[in-house]
Amino acid sequence: MQHWSMSTSTRRARQYRERMRLRGYRPVQVWVPDVRSAAFAAEAHREALALAKADRHSDDMEFVESISALGSLDDEA
Numbered sequence: 001m002q003h004w005s006m007s008t009s010t011r012r013a014r015q016y017r018e019r020m021r022l023r024g025y026r027p028v029q030v031w032v033p034d035v036r037s038a039a040f041a042a043e044a045h046r047e048a049l050a051l052a053k054a055d056r057h058s059d060d061m062e063f064v065e066s067i068s069a070l071g072s073l074d075d076e077a
Contacts, residue, residue, distance in 0.1 A: 006014075017027065033040050 020027075035041075
């Protein structure tokens with residue numbers, strides 16, 4: 001039976017994980033969209049166009065400016 005020893009990098013990674021666990025951390029795995037894919041690029045483009053279109057038809061900025069003006073009146077009182 002042949003005995004395989006742990007490589008240096010494997011040992012260092014294991015030691016690092018042990019130190020982090022002792023500090024109260026735990027490993028997590030996070031899945032994110034693949035930003036290199038054509039589907040991601042198409043969806044990002046579609047959303048950017050939708051936001052730009054909504055921006056042109058929105059009066060949100062007018063609302064923010066009117067609220068800001070009311071706040072400055074309170075400061076003068």
